[in-house]
Each structure stands twice: as C-alpha cells, then as structure tokens.
Amino acid sequence: MLTCKSNYFKLSELMAAAAAVQVGNLPSKFQRFLPSAPKIAARIKANPAPLFVSTNPSDVNLHRLRELYAVCDHSCHRFPNTDGEGRVEPVDALKLSTALSHSSVVVSVFTNAESAGGDWIRKVTPKNGRLIGFGRAVSDLGLTASIYDVMVHPYYRGKGIGRTIVKKIVRMLIGRDIYDIAALCKDRERLFFRACGFGDDMLGATTMMYTAAAAASSEEEDMIVAGRKLLLLPPQRQFKQK
Structure with a gap:
C-alpha cells in the first residue's frame, strides 16, 4: 500500500506516474517515488485489482x-x-x-x-x-x-x-x-x-471410471461407446435455455 502523509494515491495517478517514467517526464509530485516507480508499475500490471x-x-x-x-x-x-x-x-x-x-x-x-x-x-x-x-x-x-x-x-x-x-x-x-x-x-x-505441481502417477496408476458391461445392461439404460467400453449415462433431462 502506497501512502504519503496518510493520503492515498488513486490507481489512475499511479498509472500516469508509471507511464511518465517510461517517457522520462515524471510529474514533480511523483519525483519522490521515482526509485520505486518501475516496481509500482509492475505491481499494477500484475494485479490491477485487489x-x-x-x-x-x-x-x-x-x-x-x-x-x-x-x-x-x-x-x-x-x-x-x-x-x-x-x-x-x-x-x-x-x-x-x-x-x-x-x-x-x-x-x-x-x-x-x-x-x-x-x-x-x-x-x-x-x-x-x-x-x-x-x-x-x-x-x-x-x-x-x-x-x-x-x-x-x-x-x-x-x-x-x-x-x-x-x-x-x-x-x-x-x-x-x-x-x-x-x-x-x-x-x-x-x-x-x-x-501447479501435478503429474502422472509415479506408480503408473490409471484413473478408471465405473462402466457397465453390455450383458448387464437393460433396454432402459442409456449407454455411450467410449473406445471398447460402454459407459452408463445418467437419465436425460430437458434443458431449455431461459
């Protein structure tokens, strides 16, 4: 948080200061912050909102x-x-x-x-x-x-x-x-x-999803073919966009 005698500078003023640094024309009221201006500009760019x-x-x-x-x-x-x-x-x-x-x-x-x-x-x-x-x-x-x-x-x-x-x-x-x-x-x-630090399982484990064999399925069950497997689908629901 940037303060000066308990007065806060608004984002627009800081942005103006950061831009002025790049063209070498920093307003006098921002001269005291010249050493830290590049860091301020980088911070604003990386995180424009709290x-x-x-x-x-x-x-x-x-x-x-x-x-x-x-x-x-x-x-x-x-x-x-x-x-x-x-x-x-x-x-x-x-x-x-x-x-x-x-x-x-x-x-x-x-x-x-x-x-x-x-x-x-x-x-x-x-x-x-x-x-x-x-x-x-x-x-x-x-x-x-x-x-x-x-x-x-x-x-x-x-x-x-x-x-x-x-x-x-x-x-x-x-x-x-x-x-x-x-x-x-x-x-x-x-x-x-x-x-984020995740990778393949070091033990070579593979995620397996519940499947239903064709012999165990009934006419009422909805199935979808995925490779050589038949996956059990949930009951279909009517979806109407409002």
Whole structure:
C-alpha cells in the first residue's frame, strides 16, 4: 500500500506516474517515488485489482456460484446436456448445495469490481466483492483427496488466480497430513495442473471410471461407446435455455 502523509494515491495517478517514467517526464509530485516507480508499475500490471481469498464455505453465495459456473461454461456432470449454442446446462442448485456441504476444502476468490476504475486500496471482502474464482476438494479426511471444479471468470484469467486456488487447496490438505491428492481433469487442463505441481502417477496408476458391461445392461439404460467400453449415462433431462 502506497501512502504519503496518510493520503492515498488513486490507481489512475499511479498509472500516469508509471507511464511518465517510461517517457522520462515524471510529474514533480511523483519525483519522490521515482526509485520505486518501475516496481509500482509492475505491481499494477500484475494485479490491477485487489483480491480476497477465502477458505470459509459460508462466504460462498450459492446464487453467485451458479452464475460463475454459467459464465465459465463449467459443468459438474461428466456428460452434461447442452443447449443449441453448445453451452452446458445450469448446475442443479440443490445438488451444488449438497456438494459444498460435503466438500473438505472450499476456496473462493473475490475482487472489488469498482477498484479497477478508482479506489485501488479499498478493502475487499466476500460481502462487497465479486466472486471470480472457485475450487474445492473432497477427501476421506485421513488418506486421500481429489480436487474438482477449479474455475476462474474468463475476464480474470491469465493472472495466476487459478494457480492460487489450487495451491491453497493443496496447502490445506497437506496441513491435515493428506498427501495423496488427485485432480480429475480434461486434456486441455493438464498443462495447468502440471504448472501447479501435478503429474502422472509415479506408480503408473490409471484413473478408471465405473462402466457397465453390455450383458448387464437393460433396454432402459442409456449407454455411450467410449473406445471398447460402454459407459452408463445418467437419465436425460430437458434443458431449455431461459
């Protein structure tokens, strides 16, 4: 936090100072901060708005979380229904509430939407902030855990928020003496989780999903062919975009 006789400089003034440094024309009122101006500019560029990272599940508003799922086009279902534009169906509120209540770790990230345009140093809280990031883990509380639903609002991606969420989850699990931590991810998410410290199982284990053999299936069961396996599908639901 940058102060001068208890007076705060606004983000716009700091941005102007950083720009002036690059052209060698720093206003006199900023001369005293000349040595630290490059660091200030880098800090503003890397984190233009303050963040609040919460590990308290009660800080998560279910309605806002559903909105984040929607804007991230993220589904909790392995085989989600989609609308005519290819967007996944909204997450079921009751099931999401149940999932949260049984999650061992819940991490949410908030920012102040107003801060980007003015008051940079205003304190962000879950009450006045906007939910822009989320992730959770389920565990047996003794030996193993799995990470799910890591997502960041598209506008705030590329700023390290997703990695912050994963690392926070991992630290909390390790703090509970749980080291067998997995992340079930799609192919396009593998590089992200590798950057967070995840890799292939050193024991050569492969994730296997529940399957149903054709001989055990009935006419009422919906199946999908995946390689040489038949995967059992959940009952189809009507999804109409509102």
